[in-house]
Amino acid sequence: MQTVSFIHMENGTREEYEFLDRMEDKYKAGLADRILESLRRLEHSFSGYKVDRLQHSLQGATRAHRAGESDETIVAVLLHDIGDDLAPYSHSEMAAAVLRPFVSDRLYWIVKHHGLFQMYYYAHHTGGDRNARERFKNHPWYQDAIDFCHRYDQNCFDPDYPTEPLEFFEPILRRVVARPRFNDPEYEARYGEAG
Ligand SMILES: [Fe+2]
Ligand SMILES: [Fe+2]
DSSP states (O other), X not given: OOSOXXXXXXXXXXXXXXXXHHHHHHHHTTHHHHHHHHHHHGGGSOOOSSXXXXXXXXXXXXXXXXXXXXXXXXXXXXXXXXXXXXXXXXXXXXXXXHHXXXXXXXXXXXXXXXXXXXXXXXXXXXXXXXXXXXGGTTSTTHHHHHHHHHHHXXXXXXXXXXXXXXXXXXXXXXXXXXXXXXXXXXXXXXXXXXX
């Protein structure tokens, strides 16, 4: 079977959907490679800082690694700005969506809101509210998001920091991406995969 025969999903058979599942599994196996490509594209993201977005991401991941953080945390830091490429108006949400199957709910939440928490460092210079993060001050992960931004984001624009190359993080990324939580029934019931 090269392709299914149906042109409306409602007419597909079990065999066809099993075939499509196998095709999708093959495609998913290339996810780590596509994420690496996407990270490399960050090199050409917007400029003005002393380091490009790829170097910024690598610097954060390097700091997380040297601080003894878990693989999941290192990958969350590495990918936190991956949305800059295709979601410049909602980059935090995009990165969080990519990470969601591979990290804890806590890390997902931190990455999803990191843009808002980062505003603390600059928004007052441009007429914004640097304390916008305080809307989450009673949230159990509020301090964790502050720490994430303080240790692995706002301080990662130093061109002289001895930053590890992308290749250093490749095996860590592959390990994390090889463990999606798709078999967690609660996860599937809550978020599903359809659509
Ligand atoms: Fe960001
Ligand atoms: Fe960042």
